[in-house]
Amino acid sequence: MRIAFVTTEYMCEKSEFDGGLSNYLYRQSKSLVKRGHDIEIFTLSDNSETFKHDDILTHQVRNNSKLFLTLSKITRYKLKRVFRFLSIALCLSNFLKKRHIIKPFDIIQVCSCFGCGLFITKQFNIPVLTRVSSYEPLLRKYYRVKLNLDQKLCELIEKFALKRSCAVFAPSNLLANILNNINIKTDVMRPPFTLEHIALDENVFQKHLFGKNYLLFYGAIGYLKGCAVLADCLPEIFAKYPDIHLALIGKNLQGPEGLNMVEYIQKISSKYVDRIHYLGILDHSKLYPILENSHTVVLPSLIDNLPNTMIESMAMGKVVIGTRGTSFEELIEDGRTGLLVEKENSKALFDAIDRALNLSEEKRKEIGLNAKSLINLELNPEIICKKLENYYENLITKYSS
Numbered sequence: 001m002r003i004a005f006v007t008t009e010y011m012c013e014k015s016e017f018d019g020g021l022s023n024y025l026y027r028q029s030k031s032l033v034k035r036g037h038d039i040e041i042f043t044l045s046d047n048s049e050t051f052k053h054d055d056i057l058t059h060q061v062r063n064n065s066k067l068f069l070t071l072s073k074i075t076r077y078k079l080k081r082v083f084r085f086l087s088i089a090l091c092l093s094n095f096l097k098k099r100h101i102i103k104p105f106d107i108i109q110v111c112s113c114f115g116c117g118l119f120i121t122k123q124f125n126i127p128v129l130t131r132v133s134s135y136e137p138l139l140r141k142y143y144r145v146k147l148n149l150d151q152k153l154c155e156l157i158e159k160f161a162l163k164r165s166c167a168v169f170a171p172s173n174l175l176a177n178i179l180n181n182i183n184i185k186t187d188v189m190r191p192p193f194t195l196e197h198i199a200l201d202e203n204v205f206q207k208h209l210f211g212k213n214y215l216l217f218y219g220a221i222g223y224l225k226g227c228a229v230l231a232d233c234l235p236e237i238f239a240k241y242p243d244i245h246l247a248l249i250g251k252n253l254q255g256p257e258g259l260n261m262v263e264y265i266q267k268i269s270s271k272y273v274d275r276i277h278y279l280g281i282l283d284h285s286k287l288y289p290i291l292e293n294s295h296t297v298v299l300p301s302l303i304d305n306l307p308n309t310m311i312e313s314m315a316m317g318k319v320v321i322g323t324r325g326t327s328f329e330e331l332i333e334d335g336r337t338g339l340l341v342e343k344e345n346s347k348a349l350f351d352a353i354d355r356a357l358n359l360s361e362e363k364r365k366e367i368g369l370n371a372k373s374l375i376n377l378e379l380n381p382e383i384i385c386k387k388l389e390n391y392y393e394n395l396i397t398k399y400s401s
Helices: 020-034 066-074 080-102 136-142 149-164 173-180 203-208 227-240 261-268 270-275 284-292 308-315 346-357 361-378 381-400
Strands: 002-007 038-045 049-053 056-062 107-111 128-131 167-170 213-218 244-249 276-278 296-298 320-323 339-341
Touching (some): 002 020, 002 080, 020 308, 020 381, 038 080, 056 080, 066 080, 080 149, 107 381, 167 173, 167 381, 203 284, 213 227, 213 284, 227 261, 244 261, 244 270, 244 284, 261 270, 261 276, 270 276, 308 320, 320 346, 339 346
Parallel strands (some): 002 038, 002 107, 038 056, 213 244, 213 296, 244 276, 296 320, 320 339
16 A cells, blocks of 8 residues: 655654654554555655655655735734644645655545644545544643634634544544544554664763662653643652652643743752753653663653553553553553553652552562563554554545445
8 A cells, every 4th residue: 555644743853753643653654664565754844855764755844835824924923823733734735735646645644733634634536534643622721721712723623624534543542532522433543563673872871860760751741741740749759769860851841830841840849959850852762771771650641642651661661650541541550560540649649659669679570571561462563553454445445435
């Protein structure tokens, strides 16, 4: 099959290589190429360029619609985000059409972000399906975004794009159920996963964390991922465990009190600020040594969608603390493949971290091995990609008839 993946982020983008969507698409594309499929990536970028990225033809598409830029100016930027959504969708659609004429695709998969498939669905003579990576109403709620007219229209665009797709799927039962409940039929398709075999760079680990006993949080450092909840329980953890440090890796987003989230965490634990290590955004070559040597990975999300951080950590045999009712429970069984805790509850999170720090070495290894085995079984690329191929083939057959 010739398959086009249309996305707002991909591994070749310097600012987006660490995102869950980027990593998912990269791993799935590599797995499908190994099975003989012809894959092309169309990704939003600051540039317009076509090249091979790890032997996969990748098209960078610049968001440069003069129409929507002009409309944004005319409306005095009151609908800035709406016109950005529309501009992104139009630019990706136009670029994809040109490529489809030159060398037609059998099927197109778009991501849900920014409603980027809006002008692609119903515009091609082949099936166009959407993979839901995020959902605007949930992002708004948990990132504490104001529901103004701009945001309302963005949510309508996203919903309309989903409804126009010939099929919709999500990686988690949680998100699929949310969408099914608003009459958007959504299937569940797990992401394929394998750890990359890459040359590791231990310089950051050696400089900041070597010889330290530390907890690790990585991902978007903001409200949605539960970082304010983590901040609230840290002083008690630091007081009880004088040797424990915290490593933070990822994008530093808005926090309470007009501070960014890292500043807020440091302020709450000001007495222990020398034990908090913010290391910025790291690629996998630098991240994996830090992940491998961490004591426990703490991911107290308020909502999630089978996050890549959980999957990576479990695949490396780490004890992961996740939250119930946020999709973590779809892979983590408390006490067997990780630890689960009530979300938005700093006391419960303290108890879970306390529990993790008191696990015997034997029990930690047992949980880690169980987690690794589960990922190898549940997210095996051969099994997942075979299911995905059948899913694609059924859509192609259904569409052609």
